[in-house]
Amino acid sequence: MLGYIMRRIGVSIMILFGSSFLVYNLAAYASDPLAELRLSSDDGARQQIIAVTRDLQLDIPPPLRYFLWLKGVLGLFVGNPEMGMTREGYSVESQLAYAIPVTLRLVFVATFTALLFGLALGIISALRQYSRFDYGMTFLAFLLYSLPIFWVAVLLKEFMAIQFNNFLSEPNIPFRWMVFFSLFTGVFWSSLFGGERNRFWSVFAGAFATNFVVLWAINLTDWYLNPGLGPILIALLSFGLAMAVTSISTGVDNKPARNAALTMAGLAVVCYFPAQFIFNNFGSYYVILLMIVLIVITGIATSKIFSKIDRGPIARTAIITGILSGFLVLVDRIMQSWADYSATDAVNGRPVPTYGQSKDQLVTDDFWLNNLDLIMHLILPTLALILISLAGWIRFTRGALLEVLNQDYVRTARAKGLNERTVITRHAFRNMMLPLSSLFVGEVIGLIGGAVITERVFGWQGMGTLGIKAINTFDLNLLMGVNLLLSTLVVIGNLLADLVYAALDPRIRLRKKS
Amino acid sequence: MKIFGKKEPLTGEILAGGESAIANKETEGLSQGQIVRRRFFRHRAAVIALVMISSIVVFVFTALDTKIGPIRIPGWWRWSVEDIPELRYEDCPGGTVGCPTLSIRPGAEFGLGTHPFGQDDIGRDYFALVMNGARRSLMIMFVIGAVSGFIGVVVGSISGFYGGAVDAVLMRLVDFLQTVPTIIIAAVIGKAAGKVGPLYLALFLGLLGWTGLARLVRAQFLSLREMEFVDAARVAGASNIRIAFKHILPNAVGQIIVIITLIMAGAILTETALSYLGFGVVAPDVSLGLLISQFESAFTTRPWLFWWPGFFIISIALCVNFIGDGLRDAFDPRQRRRITKKDRLQAKVQTKAGV
Numbered sequence: 001m002l003g004y005i006m007r008r009i010g011v012s013i014m015i016l017f018g019s020s021f022l023v024y025n026l027a028a029y030a031s032d033p034l035a036e037l038r039l040s041s042d043d044g045a046r047q048q049i050i051a052v053t054r055d056l057q058l059d060i061p062p063p064l065r066y067f068l069w070l071k072g073v074l075g076l077f078v079g080n081p082e083m084g085m086t087r088e089g090y091s092v093e094s095q096l097a098y099a100i101p102v103t104l105r106l107v108f109v110a111t112f113t114a115l116l117f118g119l120a121l122g123i124i125s126a127l128r129q130y131s132r133f134d135y136g137m138t139f140l141a142f143l144l145y146s147l148p149i150f151w152v153a154v155l156l157k158e159f160m161a162i163q164f165n166n167f168l169s170e171p172n173i174p175f176r177w178m179v180f181f182s183l184f185t186g187v188f189w190s191s192l193f194g195g196e197r198n199r200f201w202s203v204f205a206g207a208f209a210t211n212f213v214v215l216w217a218i219n220l221t222d223w224y225l226n227p228g229l230g231p232i233l234i235a236l237l238s239f240g241l242a243m244a245v246t247s248i249s250t251g252v253d254n255k256p257a258r259n260a261a262l263t264m265a266g267l268a269v270v271c272y273f274p275a276q277f278i279f280n281n282f283g284s285y286y287v288i289l290l291m292i293v294l295i296v297i298t299g300i301a302t303s304k305i306f307s308k309i310d311r312g313p314i315a316r317t318a319i320i321t322g323i324l325s326g327f328l329v330l331v332d333r334i335m336q337s338w339a340d341y342s343a344t345d346a347v348n349g350r351p352v353p354t355y356g357q358s359k360d361q362l363v364t365d366d367f368w369l370n371n372l373d374l375i376m377h378l379i380l381p382t383l384a385l386i387l388i389s390l391a392g393w394i395r396f397t398r399g400a401l402l403e404v405l406n407q408d409y410v411r412t413a414r415a416k417g418l419n420e421r422t423v424i425t426r427h428a429f430r431n432m433m434l435p436l437s438s439l440f441v442g443e444v445i446g447l448i449g450g451a452v453i454t455e456r457v458f459g460w461q462g463m464g465t466l467g468i469k470a471i472n473t474f475d476l477n478l479l480m481g482v483n484l485l486l487s488t489l490v491v492i493g494n495l496l497a498d499l500v501y502a503a504l505d506p507r508i509r510l511r512k513k514s
Numbered sequence: 515m516k517i518f519g520k521k522e523p524l525t526g527e528i529l530a531g532g533e534s535a536i537a538n539k540e541t542e543g544l545s546q547g548q549i550v551r552r553r554f555f556r557h558r559a560a561v562i563a564l565v566m567i568s569s570i571v572v573f574v575f576t577a578l579d580t581k582i583g584p585i586r587i588p589g590w591w592r593w594s595v596e597d598i599p600e601l602r603y604e605d606c607p608g609g610t611v612g613c614p615t616l617s618i619r620p621g622a623e624f625g626l627g628t629h630p631f632g633q634d635d636i637g638r639d640y641f642a643l644v645m646n647g648a649r650r651s652l653m654i655m656f657v658i659g660a661v662s663g664f665i666g667v668v669v670g671s672i673s674g675f676y677g678g679a680v681d682a683v684l685m686r687l688v689d690f691l692q693t694v695p696t697i698i699i700a701a702v703i704g705k706a707a708g709k710v711g712p713l714y715l716a717l718f719l720g721l722l723g724w725t726g727l728a729r730l731v732r733a734q735f736l737s738l739r740e741m742e743f744v745d746a747a748r749v750a751g752a753s754n755i756r757i758a759f760k761h762i763l764p765n766a767v768g769q770i771i772v773i774i775t776l777i778m779a780g781a782i783l784t785e786t787a788l789s790y791l792g793f794g795v796v797a798p799d800v801s802l803g804l805l806i807s808q809f810e811s812a813f814t815t816r817p818w819l820f821w822w823p824g825f826f827i828i829s830i831a832l833c834v835n836f837i838g839d840g841l842r843d844a845f846d847p848r849q850r851r852r853i854t855k856k857d858r859l860q861a862k863v864q865t866k867a868g869v
Binding site for chain 1: 559686689690691692693694695696697698699701702703705706707779783786787790791792793803806807810813814820824827828831832835836839
């Protein structure tokens with residue numbers, strides 16, 4: 001195993017050298033930093049040409065110049081990396097250090113949200129193969145595949161930011177939109193549940209009515225000007241979540257698990273008011289982390305109270321319920337900052353931003369305001385990226401699960417009398433995750449490409465913006481910095497994917513180099 | 515039965531009982547080409563997509579004048595990209611200019627008007643611009659598909675067929691190309707190639723897109739070259755080239771075509787994205803991505819400048835994707851038609867009747 005890892009790392013480093021050599025020479029031959037100066041008839045132009053040639057060492061042919069650059073980069077191993085200067089005179093490292101977290105934040109949030117929704121939709125689509133829902137999802141996936149991300153991003157900017165901000169200045173949902181949304185939700189849920197005609201219509205009616213009432217209530221209370229969940233809604237949602245989590249995790253027949261989950265939900269509601277006090281006075285990431293730890297401990301303790309045997313699944317159910325309910329309380333607290341946030345001078349009643357990764361004018365020590373600001377800036381770019389990568393996840397998940405469901409061991413599991421939930425979650429789901437883990441890296445790489453374009457549309461100062469700037473200004477050092485970083489990410493990702501795959505799947509042996 | 519019967523062990527037929535009998539009956543006595551064609555035409559969405567993309571191609575390529583060397587084939591649309599007719603001021607909503615004259619709203623009379631898609635800032639007919647852009651994008655898409663497809667198949671088959679050192683070298687090359695983030699290297703190349711012209715841009719982008727296909731073809735060759743029919747061909751005295759291209763390649767052609775359609779669908783998105791970023795087709799040439807980029811800020815006041823190019827990009831990519839899906843189903847030997855209730859009933863009736 002260790003030998004294999006070392007060999008793979010060696011090969012990866014060779015590939016990195018090779019690819020950076022390739023890009024360096026391509027970029028050096030394809031671009032001419034002196035093009036503008038050559039055209040200029042100014043007297044100073046000659047001087048400038050000489051100066052730029054000296055600064056960028058243009059008299060050395062690119063294949064040799066690459067090794068000068070490489071020498072600087074290899075300084076990394078003696079603790080003194082030297083990636084050269086940008087053409088504006090900043091060091092490339094400082095520029096990268098600023099841009100990396102920005103892009104990673106975007107890619108990270110988008111990847112995990114897309115993964116979550118894609119898995120869920122793909123699984124349901126596969127379980128209801130050839131149903132209306134399945135056909136709908138297939139069409140949706142193809143449609144999303146075919147959407148140019150810059151087009152989607154511009155649409156989001158117009159309708160979700162500019163128009164929504166306009167809407168917030170005079171909030172009123174027109175009646176026909178309420179009907180339209182409710183019809184849509186009705187069709188969605190009823191096709192998701194499937195079944196015979198009676199069931200279809202009853203689910204449709206239920207979803208339609210619920211959605212209509214919710215929209216109507218929202219409209220009546222001007223909820224979007226002063227949003228929040230409040231203890232009553234949190235209680236309802238938490239108990240619903242407890243039942244849902246239990247039914248997926250252990251099945252509702254498992255009494256101790258159900259009781260543990262309900263207890264956790266109850267605790268979350270009880271802790272609502274103390275939590276407000278803590279959040280208002282000591283808002284910080286450490287407090288949130290501490291609460292998560294507390295929830296985990298409480299979950300384990302609850303499982304001990306309710307059962308003497310088989311505590312693992314019960315503790316799992318309790319902890320998941322607890323974290324989800326706690327998340328509701330957190331969301332509620334963030335929502336409470338909404339009105340203050342809208343009222344600040346920097347925001348001025350237009351809370352959905354269209355530009356940048358945070359508002360520089362918003363100067364405040366309030367933990368919640370700052371986080372709400374980050375979230376608001378994150379929403380639209382992330383949504384654009386999610387829409388693009390969702391398609392892949394839906395298709396992959398559906399294909400992988402259908403493949404697994406046709407295997408003999410699933411038939412065996414059914415034959416020995418396990419219920420459908422156990423067959424799906426324990427036998428099918430786990431094996432389905434194997435091929436998906438190797439696709440994960442490819443998807444993230446694709447997302448980085450999408451992030452480059454999204455950053456441009458939404459004016460984020462991340463890696464993509466840096467790369468575009470580098471290409472536009474013929475800034476070879478900067479371009480190589482961005483490229484090296486991204487390709488290192490790709491190489492590490494590929495390595496990790498192979499290792500994870502091998503660790504998860506005992507059938508794969510690592511002796512042979514693949 | 516003849517071709518696919520080999521892959522299905524007899525036990526499968528016994529186990530699956532009537533269902534596989536229904537499915538196999540359909541392929542009895544047909545050549546592979548016939549089976550594939552039949553299956554493809556059963557995929558309704560793919561057929562609709564095929565019809566749509568053919569009409570889009572014909573529509574787009576006949577709309578404007580086509581120049582092939584000195585010959586000029588006139589198009590059926592009255593404006594060209596060079597014409598600068600007068601900007602329309604009257605009847606436009608909100609004091610904008612150059613709004614579209616197309617009216618398809620129910621109730622109102624249907625009419626194209628002089629500028630069905632509207633006009634741009636200086637009055638050029640937007641329909642002509644979009645047609646020109648769509649033509650560029652389609653051309654780039656086909657060239658990328660052809661170049662990537664050709665290189666991918668050649669590299670993949672050489673790599674998989676010869677194996678050993680040749681394979682190792684070629685696969686490392688693929689690794690190099692896959693490590694570089696596509697958008698970065700495409701932007702570098704596009705920045706240089708875009709100025710030379712869209713054809714060169716397409717050729718260069720084609721040089722980047724073949725890696726996935728090469729891997730797939732290699733994997734196919736690796737498994738196919740161990741088959742008995744290859745040994746048979748070798749014993750009969752066939753040369754390596756003949757074995758690779760006459761015996762092995764036709765067996766892999768299904769998957770290759772599917773991947774090429776995916777490459778093409780990706781290509782149109784890559785090209786438009788690059789043009790949007792300013793690294794692809796550059797003005798004064800027209801491309802769909804470039805149009806969107808130019809009129810992005812006009813979206814609030816003159817949305818039609820934004821909708822039409824997007825509509826064409828999505829329709830083209832969507833059609834190509836659906837055709838690829840149809841082909842995948844058609845070529846997949848494991849894929850069977852879904853056995854519907856009606857089939858089961860019919861089979862039952864037939865069994866009872868003793869057919």
